[in-house]
Amino acid sequence: MPLPHHLPVEIGDAIASTVSELYPGAPATLLYGSTLSGERSARSDIDLLVILAGGDRMVERRVRRGGLTFQITAIPRHALPHLPGASRKAGRQVGLVGLVHGQVVLGALPELEDLRRLAVDAFTEVNAAMSRQWERNLRKAVEMAESALDRPGPGGTALALRAVAMLMEAELQSRSRDYFSTRSRLRALAEAEPDIVADYARIAASVAAGEMEPLAGVARRLLKTLPPPPDDEIVRNAPVAVFMR
Structure with a gap:
């Protein structure tokens, strides 16, 4: 079957050459993330899950080749059935994103x-579990914003600026319904929502000038209006087709 129709030939070739160089003989490579979905920006990483014929551990690495940045997770084939159990135990996604969302592009x-x-x-x-963590992070950001009101000086300003960043992240995730974003995905969300970024830039400028009330108002509004993410959000949006070459 062909590669996804929107994938530029040069990126497909770069994936093939990078995997061949770093992981010769790998039985399969899955592509996922913004490059697969067609939402890739010039600064986005190319997310790959490389299945290894042997080995005894999962390795994550970030490499640059030909002006492109690859975020690679390499997993021994025999370890794949154990990933769900490892993720449950760790309470986080351990290699699951590529396995659930990925589409085979090599092998x-x-x-x-x-x-x-x-x-x-x-x-x-x-x-x-991550949904509950998202809500806790939002509440923590609101508490930080309110605490900053009672802490004049550099300490309060630093606390408030951190709250600004956390609140912007929560609002970007809620607006896009992409609640468990990687750093590169958050950058893409920010590029897609320049008005939100501009609003928070103005709030940050107010905070730097010693005005905390705008931040506190936004924090209270978000706590009341942002809906919690549904537990199955990512699963419902997971692709089912497999592209191979």
Whole structure:
């Protein structure tokens, strides 16, 4: 089957050459993230899950090749069935994003659909935990913003600026319904929502000038208006087609 139609030929070639150089003989490579979805910006990483024939551990690395940045997770094939259990134990996504969302672009992985079903079950549980964490982070940002009102001077300003960043992140995630974003994905969300970024830039400028009330007002508004993420948000949006070459 062909690669996703929106994937530029040069990126497909770069994926093939990078994997061949770093992981010769890898049975399969899955592409996921903004490059697969067609939402990639010039600064986005290319997210790859590389399946290894052997080895005893998962390795994550970030490399640059030909002006492109690759975020690579490499996992031994025999370890794939254990990822859901590891994710449940860790309370976070341990290699699950690529397994649930990924599409094979190099090689073949006949057991992918069976693995995907196992991973989706674990993903649902992990998402529920991360959803609760998102809400806790929002409440923490609101508390920080309110605490900054009672802390004049550099300490209060630093606390308030940190709250500004956390509140902007929460609002970007809520607006896009992308609640568990990586750093590169957050940059893409910010580029897609310049009005939100501009609003928070103005709030940050007010904070730097010693005016905390605008920040406190925004914090209270977000706490009342931002809906919590549904536990199955990522799972419902997971692609099911597999592209191979």
